[in-house]
Amino acid sequence: MSDRSAKAHTSVTDRVRALGPRRIAALAGCLLLLAPPLYLSSFWLQTGLFAMVAVIAAIGLNLLVGTAGQLSLGHAFFLAVGAYGYTWLADDTHRSGTADLSGLGLPPLLAFVAAVLLAGVAGAAFSPLSGRLRGMYLGVATLALIFFGHHAMLNAESYTGGFNGRTVPEMEILGLSLGDADDGLAVLGVPFGGLERLWYFGLVLVAVAALAARNLLKGRPGRALGALRDSEVAAAVMGVPAARYRAAAFTVSSMYAGAAGALLALAAQRVVPDYFSLLLSMDMLAMIVIGGLGSVAGAAAGAVFVSVLPQLLAHYSDALPLVVSAGSAEPGLGSADAARFLYGAALVLTLVFAPGGLVSLRGGRAARALRGLPRPRRPAPTLPSTSPQPSAGATTGGDTLKEHTP
Amino acid sequence: MNRRKFLAAAAAATSLAVVLAGCSTKGGESAATTDKSGIKTGPGITKDKISVGVLTDLSGPVAPLGKSALQAEQLYLKQVNVAGGVCGRTIELVVRDHGLDVQKAVAAYAEIEPQIAALGQLSGSAQTAALLDGIEKDKLQSIQIGASGTVLGKPHLRLMASTYDIDMVNGVGFLVKAAKLKKGDKVGHVYVEGEYGGNAAEGAEFAAKKAGLTLVAQTVKPTDKDLTAQVTALRAAGVKAIVFSGVPAQTASLVGVAAATGLKVPVLASAPAYVPQLLATPAKPALEKMLYVASPWPALSVDTPSVKKLVDDYTKAYPKDPVNQAAQAGNAAGSLLVGTLKAACEAKDLSRDGISKALRSLTAYAEGFHEPQNFSDPAKASSTKTYIAQPAAGVPGGMKQIQDATEDPWLAEYLAAHGG
Numbered sequence: 158m159s160d161r162s163a164k165a166h167t168s169v170t171d172r173v174r175a176l177g178p179r180r181i182a183a184l185a186g187c188l189l190l191l192a193p194p195l196y197l198s199s200f201w202l203q204t205g206l207f208a209m210v211a212v213i214a215a216i217g218l219n220l221l222v223g224t225a226g227q228l229s230l231g232h233a234f235f236l237a238v239g240a241y242g243y244t245w246l247a248d249d250t251h252r253s254g255t256a257d258l259s260g261l262g263l264p265p266l267l268a269f270v271a272a273v274l275l276a277g278v279a280g281a282a283f284s285p286l287s288g289r290l291r292g293m294y295l296g297v298a299t300l301a302l303i304f305f306g307h308h309a310m311l312n313a314e315s316y317t318g319g320f321n322g323r324t325v326p327e328m329e330i331l332g333l334s335l336g337d338a339d340d341g342l343a344v345l346g347v348p349f350g351g352l353e354r355l356w357y358f359g360l361v362l363v364a365v366a367a368l369a370a371r372n373l374l375k376g377r378p379g380r381a382l383g384a385l386r387d388s389e390v391a392a393a394v395m396g397v398p399a400a401r402y403r404a405a406a407f408t409v410s411s412m413y414a415g416a417a418g419a420l421l422a423l424a425a426q427r428v429v430p431d432y433f434s435l436l437l438s439m440d441m442l443a444m445i446v447i448g449g450l451g452s453v454a455g456a457a458a459g460a461v462f463v464s465v466l467p468q469l470l471a472h473y474s475d476a477l478p479l480v481v482s483a484g485s486a487e488p489g490l491g492s493a494d495a496a497r498f499l500y501g502a503a504l505v506l507t508l509v510f511a512p513g514g515l516v517s518l519r520g521g522r523a524a525r526a527l528r529g530l531p532r533p534r535r536p537a538p539t540l541p542s543t544s545p546q547p548s549a550g551a552t553t554g555g556d557t558l559k560e561h562t563p
Numbered sequence: 564m565n566r567r568k569f570l571a572a573a574a575a576a577t578s579l580a581v582v583l584a585g586c587s588t589k590g591g592e593s594a595a596t597t598d599k600s601g602i603k604t605g606p607g608i609t610k611d612k613i614s615v616g617v618l619t620d621l622s623g624p625v626a627p628l629g630k631s632a633l634q635a636e637q638l639y640l641k642q643v644n645v646a647g648g649v650c651g652r653t654i655e656l657v658v659r660d661h662g663l664d665v666q667k668a669v670a671a672y673a674e675i676e677p678q679i680a681a682l683g684q685l686s687g688s689a690q691t692a693a694l695l696d697g698i699e700k701d702k703l704q705s706i707q708i709g710a711s712g713t714v715l716g717k718p719h720l721r722l723m724a725s726t727y728d729i730d731m732v733n734g735v736g737f738l739v740k741a742a743k744l745k746k747g748d749k750v751g752h753v754y755v756e757g758e759y760g761g762n763a764a765e766g767a768e769f770a771a772k773k774a775g776l777t778l779v780a781q782t783v784k785p786t787d788k789d790l791t792a793q794v795t796a797l798r799a800a801g802v803k804a805i806v807f808s809g810v811p812a813q814t815a816s817l818v819g820v821a822a823a824t825g826l827k828v829p830v831l832a833s834a835p836a837y838v839p840q841l842l843a844t845p846a847k848p849a850l851e852k853m854l855y856v857a858s859p860w861p862a863l864s865v866d867t868p869s870v871k872k873l874v875d876d877y878t879k880a881y882p883k884d885p886v887n888q889a890a891q892a893g894n895a896a897g898s899l900l901v902g903t904l905k906a907a908c909e910a911k912d913l914s915r916d917g918i919s920k921a922l923r924s925l926t927a928y929a930e931g932f933h934e935p936q937n938f939s940d941p942a943k944a945s946s947t948k949t950y951i952a953q954p955a956a957g958v959p960g961g962m963k964q965i966q967d968a969t970e971d972p973w974l975a976e977y978l979a980a981h982g983g
Binding site: 472 | 666714757
């Protein structure tokens with residue numbers, strides 16, 4: 158194509174070309190994400206919203222574990238702070254059954270932001286520990302948060318409603334309710350209830366969370382945290398204050414968890430203490446390991462995989478071989494057990510064949526990984542893709558915590 | 564590269580088309596209609612089928628109990644379906660397993676709610692709590708397996724038989740007589756933190772106050788296995804009896820350690836604290852001598868025809884699974900469901916509202932419960948009577964009945980004070 162004809166054409170085609178296939182595919186994906194509320198039943202929307210919660214929480218946890226090399230087993234606690242924080246801030250003081258519940262009655266959107274900040278404050282309050290402890294030691298220390306949180310949720314009844322939890326007030330943005338309001342809102346003939354509306358709110362949150370994390374990782378803080386993870390001494394020599402950066406990573410990560418918790422509360426419509434167990438923290442760690450440590454896209458992929466897989470299996474258990482639906486008298490594997498086996502298998506396969514997580518399995522790399530060939534860490538575009546670089550492969554093959562994908 | 568670009572562009576165009584086409588078939592919910600015989604129908608009702616949901620634990624910590632309860636209900640409904648069903652329709656269960664995971668329970672509820680007429684079995688207290696609002700919003704009549712009085716008062720959530728606190732008031736009344744307790748006597752009170760223990764403790768504290776007993780309280784966590792420290796404290800306090808609401812493993816430890824250290828006093832336990840499997844532990848002799856269980860259900864070894872039928876049918880259908888109290892609850896849930904649907908059919912209203920009205924019209928329903936139950940008020944337990952049984956090897960359910968369904972004289976005052 159000559160210069161002249163390019164000038165003659167409108168710049169639109171040029172722009173489209175400049176986007177490149179990946180960008181176009183990403184754009185298509187984004188467009189597709191807008192469609193589900195028009196087509197899917199409330200079950201899939203709820204599953205999707207839970208997946209979005211997992212994505213936000215996993216991106217946040219990945220900043221801490223994947224980038225900063227710190228471990229946290231207590232992230233369920235920060236989800237709880239976000240969820241109960243939003244509920245308490247947005248709800249009015251009222252009496253429910255036999256319990257008096259307190260609340261501030263703030264506008265919901267303000268309460269949401271405040272809940273995220275509250276989770277950040279809770280994370281910052283933990284900074285004397287999170288700044289000084291490293292890796293596994295921090296993990297053990299954060300374990301205590303889970304038990305403290307559970308005790309508090311059960312006993313601070315006027316804030317949390319105790320064991321039976323409390324109803325979550327609906328989100329409202331500029332007068333538009335995101336709950337099951339009876340205002341007859343319909344798009345293209347499809348009545349839009351609470352879940353349909355929340356879907357878009359969730360999408361916006363995921364987009365903001367992903368963009369913020371990307372910028373953070375690409376900027377100075379991300380590089381500083383990566384340096385800290387790989388060598389504290391070297392980082393300190395370069396002028397990175399270790400304790401401050403670690404504490405900051407923990408705080409930011411807990412704010413992500415707070416946002417995820419508040420969205421979880423909105424999606425579930427009622428918060429109860431049992432959501433926020435140690436199991437949730439473990440699931441989140443599994444998500445980022447499966448997805449790929451240190452990468453935003455990996456965290457998102459892992460989160461979707463872990464949170465949607467059991468639902469898919471339960472829903473299609475009738476159509477799958479060897480899997481039987483719950484309560485069936487036929488011999489076979491219950492769908493919940495099957496999901497657990499697959500989940501375990503995915504974790505093991507990921508660690509063995511793709512220590513970089515799902516995100517490293519793009520295109521031809523997957524096949525090579527399965528063949529177990531040593532591979533370049535970041536193959537330069539000019540190199541023939543099959544040329545092995547044993548030394549680079551050997552340094553990245555085993556240690557997942559050091560894998561820092563772009 | 565051009566090829567890839569083309570593919571990507573094609574994908575983008577397709578997705579755009581899909582989004583904009585809006586050829587969705589979603590929406591246009593089927594409103595309540597009326598069938599040929601003039602019966603009003605609602606979600607989950609077709610011309611030959613009534614779909615009923617079950618949300619229970621089949622893969623988590625209490626899976627064995629969930630399985631027993633489900634099998635008993637399936638068995639009961641099978642018999643009803645073979646005999647012609649209800650309203651000319653067969654009843655089919657839509658079962659989902661939440662594995663005692665709150666999030667899974669919420670997702671599974673969202674999945675099955677549009678296709679069911681009622682929730683025939685809902686188990687797990689935290690899972691129930693998480694669904695309280697959804698059930699009320701959808702007006703979905705639900706039958707809960709579990710007996711914590713704290714969820715009473717929700718119009719569409721039905722508890723069966725007596726609750727933990729009622730059993731404790733009645734049980735302490737029994738204990739006062741059996742152990743010949745006097746005013747001022749000290750009684751040990753061991754219970755797990757949380758909903759079940761807390762609810763039972765309310766009843767025990769009230770009854771103890773009325774009888775003039777001094778409670779020596781010890782709380783434990785559900786995960787605690789060894790209760791030696793608690794027993795030591797109770798022995799030091801010189802207790803004459805022990806009231807206990809915990810999990811089975813703790814019962815074995817509590818009674819076993821107490822007997823071994825010479826604290827041979829009667830122990831009154833809530834129903835969830837005992838399973839027949841405890842008789843296979845070294846604590847067996849002590850359990851048979853010291854333990855009393857306050858239960859909303861009759862012991863499975865009693866000679867009542869309705870209980871015998873359940874035990875025989877269940878053993879025949881599931882020879883590998885021991886019959887237990889969960890099977891009783893499941894059987895009762897099935898029976899209550901069928902009774903409700905029959906009443907709704909008579910009133911010619913199988914819509915969700917019709918079904919809950921029908922359930923509330925059952926004021927003396929005994930089928931499957933062995934004692935007449937009053938389901939008219941959602942804020943009240945359907946029964947105020949408690950059975951007392953003792954562990955015994957070699958009989959169905961591993962218990963022999965000591966006292967038939969009885970209401971303690973103080974119970975009325977307790978219920979008045981607790982607004983239920």
